[in-house]
Amino acid sequence: MVALAGTESDTQLIARAVGDLVRRTRFPVAFGGLARDDSIHVTSVFGARTRSLDGLVVRSGRGLGGKALLERRPRVALDYRSARGITHDYDGPVLGEGIATLFAVPIVVAERTRGVLYCGSWASAPIGDAVAAPALRVADEVAGELRVRDEVERRLSAARPAAEASVLAPAVQDELRETYAELRGIAASVTDAALRERLARVEQRLASLSRSGDVAPSDVRLSPREIDVLACAALGATNSEIAESLALKEATVKSYLQAAMAKLDASTRHAAVLKARRAGLLP
16 A cells, blocks of 8 residues: 555554554553565564564464464464464564564454554463453554545545546536545544645645636635535535534534535525635535
8 A cells, every 4th residue: 555645654554553552452562564465564563672573474374463364353372382273483583572472463454454463471461351452443443544545545546537637527527526525524534634634635636626717716714614514515415414424413514504605605505515616615
C-alpha cells in the first residue's frame, strides 16, 4: 500500500501500534509488521532486550505468527519453547530474546490478513481478557486505518480520469459529486489530522473540477459539517439518509441545513446547493 502524502508510512503505523501494545497490555515486549509476499515482515520492535527480532520474516503457516496470518485468528503460546501445534522455525530469534509467552494477533481487512502484531513476556504468563482485549483493539485500530487508506486511494484513482477531462459529461459530473460526498463522509470518521488535511485538499480539487467560468466570488463560509450535509443533499438524500451516512441525529442534520441555507440566503435546500456551487463550495 502506498502511503498518502502527509500521513504515516506503513512502518510508522506499525511502530505506533507496537508501542500501544506494550502500554495497553503491560506485556514488556511487542513487535509486528505488515504482510508482503505471503510473509510477515517485522518492521518494529518495542521493549526488547536484544536485537534478535530485528528484520524477522515469518512465512505463512510457519511459527505462531504464521499460523495467525494463515488462519486469520489470534494464536497464543503460553510456554513457547515447548509449544505444540506450531512449527519452531523461529526459535532462534524468539528464544534469543528470552520470550516465554507469546501472543500473536492478525490485522484483518476485508477477510484478508494484512499484518500480525505480537506481544510477549520473558516469563510464562496467562493471556486473559485484560491482555487479549486491548491487543485485539490495537489490531482493529490498525485494520481500520488501513481500510480508510484503501478506500481513499480507490476513490482518488477513480477520480483521476475525470480530473484529466476538460469538459465533464453529466454522468461523470454526477459520479464526481457522489465521490466528493463520500470522501466527506470518510474524512468525518478519520482521527489522523494529517490525513484529514490531505483529504481536504483532495476535496478542494474535486470541487474545482466542475466549476465553470460563472463562479461568483463569495465571502460565505460554511462549516465542515454544513458542507458535509449539503454535499449529501446535493445527491437528493433525505434528512434521515444524510443522518445515517454521516452518523448524525436527524435533528442535527436539519440544524446544519438550516444554518447553511441562512448563510447562503436560500429558502430551500435545492437553492442552497445551487448557490454553494456558484460560490465554488460544492462540485
